Amino acid sequence: MSDESLQTYTMTIRILPDHVDENGHANNVEYVKWMQEIAIRHADHVGCSAATREVGGSWYIRSHNIVYRTPAFLNDEIAVETRVGDLKTSRSTRTYRFVRNADGAIVATASTEWVFVDASTGRPRIIPPIMASLFGLDDTVPESGNNDR
Numbered sequence: 001m002s003d004e005s006l007q008t009y010t011m012t013i014r015i016l017p018d019h020v021d022e023n024g025h026a027n028n029v030e031y032v033k034w035m036q037e038i039a040i041r042h043a044d045h046v047g048c049s050a051a052t053r054e055v056g057g058s059w060y061i062r063s064h065n066i067v068y069r070t071p072a073f074l075n076d077e078i079a080v081e082t083r084v085g086d087l088k089t090s091r092s093t094r095t096y097r098f099v100r101n102a103d104g105a106i107v108a109t110a111s112t113e114w115v116f117v118d119a120s121t122g123r124p125r126i127i128p129p130i131m132a133s134l135f136g137l138d139d140t141v142p143e144s145g146n147n148d149r
Helices: 002-005 028-046 049-056 128-134
Strands: 008-014 058-067 077-087 089-101 106-118
Touching: 008 028, 028 049, 028 058, 028 077, 028 089, 028 106, 049 058, 049 128
Parallel strands: none
Antiparallel strands: 008 077, 058 106, 077 089, 089 106
């Protein structure tokens, strides 16, 4: 696979009746679910999930940020795109873009800050260099001592 095929992952969703809230558009909570789903699919696709288990690690979410630009409605088909933007000592930022296929409108943009932790203790730990290469990124992760934990 080329670096670009590792860096970006896309899935398509259709807005179903269960996704729609009382305002008649996709509920905000659904976006968080889709962000989680595509992040896991992307990690599985490049081998990150297996590599994470192999080194006794896990990924915890520290924060989400979502900017809603225009509503998505019942039966809209949305392309959800994600990529890992950077890796710091123990943190990683993943970005997302939600685009309505019918008109190319950007429905929302988002980001999630993930923290790499020891699976047995839940404490942050240094992200192994293999994680960067799995996502087609520069494989240099800063040394510990940086204050990004």
